[in-house]
Amino acid sequence: MDIDVIHINTAYDDDQKYGGLSFVESSKDIPFEIKRIYYIYEVEKGIKRGFHAHKLNWQLLFCPYGAIDILLDDGVERKKITLDSPSIGLVLHPGLWRVMTWQRDNSILCVAASEYYDPNEYIRDYNDFLKYVKSYKIRGDLI
Ligand code: TYD
Numbered sequence: 033m034d035i036d037v038i039h040i041n042t043a044y045d046d047d048q049k050y051g052g053l054s055f056v057e058s059s060k061d062i063p064f065e066i067k068r069i070y071y072i073y074e075v076e077k078g079i080k081r082g083f084h085a086h087k088l089n090w091q092l093l094f095c096p097y098g099a100i101d102i103l104l105d106d107g108v109e110r111k112k113i114t115l116d117s118p119s120i121g122l123v124l125h126p127g128l129w130r131v132m133t134w135q136r137d138n139s140i141l142c143v144a145a146s147e148y149y150d151p152n153e154y155i156r157d158y159n160d161f162l163k164y165v166k167s168y169k170i171r172g173d174l175i
Pocket residue numbers: 068070072081082083084149
């Protein structure tokens with residue numbers, strides 16, 4: 033599965049007394065321009081969200097506080113990545129089914145996306161997703 037786990041640039045002061053600061057630059061650290069940022073919060077441990085794929089959006093997922101499991105499915109294989117540090121980023125291309133599971137109360141999931149919000153570019157039914165992936169594989173242009 034073609035996904036990219038990146039190290040997000042992180043700066044600490046010499047004494048590590050004033051906390052950390054992490055930063056990402058559009059088109060330099062991630063392969064797209066950011067059009068939208070959103071974040072999910074006030075979620076209890078054990079809650080699952082997602083259950084969809086995107087037709088167009090590239091996304092960077094990161095968890096600045098807490099721990100969240102990201103289960104990814106490209107229609108052929110599945111992979112789980114745990115975001116449990118502010119310096120881990122997950123770059124996702126379009127066409128990946130995802131389920132996010134909160135591993136700690138109040139963990140925050142931040143997403144930087146390549147497109148504006150459009151409910152029509154979501155695939156919310158898993159069987160539709162499998163059909164979509166299959167049709168693109170035949171055409172050979174799904175990343
Ligand atoms: P959704 O993407 O369904 O979240 P999740 O898959 O994690 O449950 O979004 C939840 C709601 O928020 C849905 O009603 C659409 C709305 N929404 C926006 O209006 N703009 C956005 O950029 C996003 C991401 C969601």
